[in-house]
Amino acid sequence: ILKMTELDLANKRVLIREDLNVPIKDGKVTSDARLRAALPTIKLAVDAGAKVMVMSHLGRPTEGLFEDEFSLLPVVNYLQNILSCPVRLEKEYLTGLDVQAGEVVILENVRFNKGEGKDDEALSKQYAALCDIYVMDAFGTAHRAQASTHGVGLFAPVACAGPLLAGELDALGKALSNPARPMVAVVGGSKVSTKLTVLDALSKIADQLIVGGGISNTFIAARGHNVGLSLHEKDLIPEAQRLMANLDIPEATDVRVGKNFSDQEPAVIKQVNDVQDDEEIMDYGPQTAAHVAEVLKGAKTILWNGPCGVFEFDNFSKGTEVVARAIAESSAFSIAGGGDTLAAIDKWDLADKISYISTGGGAFLEFVEGKPLPAVVMLEARAAK
Ligand code: 3PG
Numbered sequence: 109i110l111k112m113t114e115l116d117l118a119n120k121r122v123l124i125r126e127d128l129n130v131p132i133k134d135g136k137v138t139s140d141a142r143l144r145a146a147l148p149t150i151k152l153a154v155d156a157g158a159k160v161m162v163m164s165h166l167g168r169p170t171e172g173l174f175e176d177e178f179s180l181l182p183v184v185n186y187l188q189n190i191l192s193c194p195v196r197l198e199k200e201y202l203t204g205l206d207v208q209a210g211e212v213v214i215l216e217n218v219r220f221n222k223g224e225g226k227d228d229e230a231l232s233k234q235y236a237a238l239c240d241i242y243v244m245d246a247f248g249t250a251h252r253a254q255a256s257t258h259g260v261g262l263f264a265p266v267a268c269a270g271p272l273l274a275g276e277l278d279a280l281g282k283a284l285s286n287p288a289r290p291m292v293a294v295v296g297g298s299k300v301s302t303k304l305t306v307l308d309a310l311s312k313i314a315d316q317l318i319v320g321g322g323i324s325n326t327f328i329a330a331r332g333h334n335v336g337l338s339l340h341e342k343d344l345i346p347e348a349q350r351l352m353a354n355l356d357i358p359e360a361t362d363v364r365v366g367k368n369f370s371d372q373e374p375a376v377i378k379q380v381n382d383v384q385d386d387e388e389i390m391d392y393g394p395q396t397a398a399h400v401a402e403v404l405k406g407a408k409t410i411l412w413n414g415p416c417g418v419f420e421f422d423n424f425s426k427g428t429e430v431v432a433r434a435i436a437e438s439s440a441f442s443i444a445g446g447g448d449t450l451a452a453i454d455k456w457d458l459a460d461k462i463s464y465i466s467t468g469g470g471a472f473l474e475f476v477e478g479k480p481l482p483a484v485v486m487l488e489a490r491a492a493k
Pocket of ligand 1: 127129167249469471
C-alpha cells in the first residue's frame with residue numbers, strides 16, 4: 109500500500125483520519141495513549157508544509173445530531189497544549205474548508221454526519237472533495253467500513269496509509285505471521301465467548317496460550333474443578349476442552365478468591381480444587397502467577413490482550429501485575445492491545461518496556477483473528493490500480 113511518507117505533502121490539502129476516540133471525563137481527556145500515538149503523523153504533515161485537516165469519531169452519538177458530550181473539543185484543547193502550531197476545531201466543513209499550511213484543523217466528530225456509519229457514498233465524496241491526499245491512519249477504526257475510514261478513500265485523488273497505521277500493521281504482522289519462537293499468547297478478560305475466534309486463531313500460531321480472568325475460570329471448570337460463584341461460561345466448557353487438547357495451556361494450580369465482588373474484599377489464596385460454592389475466583393494464586401511468569405520468561409514473542417484478574421481491585425491485581433511485569437522484563441518481541449490491557453500497563457507504568465502497544469481494541473482483535481480490515485483492503489485496492 110502507498111504510504112504517506114512516500115509523498116510530497118507541501119502545500120497539499122491533506123485529510124488525515126485518526127482514531128481520537130479517547131475516554132473523556134468532565135471535559136478532560138483521561139487516557140491520552142491514542143492521542144500520543146497520532147501526534148507524530150500530524151507533526152510530520154505540518155512539518156512537510158501540508159494544509160492539515162484531521163478527522164475522527166468520538167464515542168457513539170446519534171447520527172445526524174450534534175451532541176455536546178461527543179464533541180472533539182476536549183481533544184482539541186489537549187492538542188493545543190502539545191502542538192506548537194495553531195489548532196482549531198471546525199464544525200461546518202462538509203461544503204468546503206479554508207486551511208492554511210502550518211495550522212491544524214480538527215473536523216468535528218464524523219459520527220455527527222448522516223451517512224458516516226453506513227459508508228454513504230455522497231458523504232464519502234464530500235470528505236474526498238476536501239483534500240488532495242487522504243491519509244488513513246486510524247488503526248483503531250480500520251475494522252469499520254465507514255465513510256471516513258473507507259468510502260472517502262475510494263474517491264480521494266490520492267489515498268495512503270499514515271505512519272501509525274503502517275507501523276501497527278508491521279508490528280502485528282511481525283508478531284503473527286512469522287514470530288520468533290516460542291511464541292506465547294496471553295488472553296485474559298471476562299468471557300471465552302467474546303474471544304473464541306481469537307483463541308482459535310492463536311491456537312494455530314502460538315506455542316503456548318496463557319488464559320486469565322473470567323476466561324481462565326471456564327478453563328478451570330473444564331478441568332473438572334468447582335468454580336463456585338466465579339464468572340465463567342458453562343456452555344463453552346467443550347470449546348475450552350477442545351482448545352486444551354490442541355495446545356499447551358498452562359494449568360492454574362491456585363487462585364485468589366473472595367465472597368463479594370468489591371474492592372474492599374480481602375483475597376484468600378486457595379488451591380484450585382478447594383474453591384467453595386460461595387466463593388468467586390478473581391485472580392491467579394501466587395504459584396500460578398509464578399508459573400505464568402516462568403513461561404513468559406522463555407518466550408521470544410509475546411502477544412497480550414486482556415487482564416488476568418480483577419485488576420481494578422488492588423487485592424485481586426497481583427496476577428495481572430505479575431504478567432505485566434514479566435512481559436516488561438522479557439527480551440521477547442512483545443505486543444499488547446486492548447483498552448483494559450493498556451489501562452493495566454499504565455497502572456504499573458510499564459508502557460516504555462513493551463515492544464509495541466497497539467492503539468486498537470476491536471481492530472487489534474480482528475487483525476489477530478485474521479479478518480481483513482476494510483480500510484486496509486481499500487488501500488490495497490487503490491495501490492493495485
Ligand atoms: C475503538 O475504540 O475500538 C474504536 O475507536 C472504534 O470504535 P467503535 O467500536 O465505536 O467503532
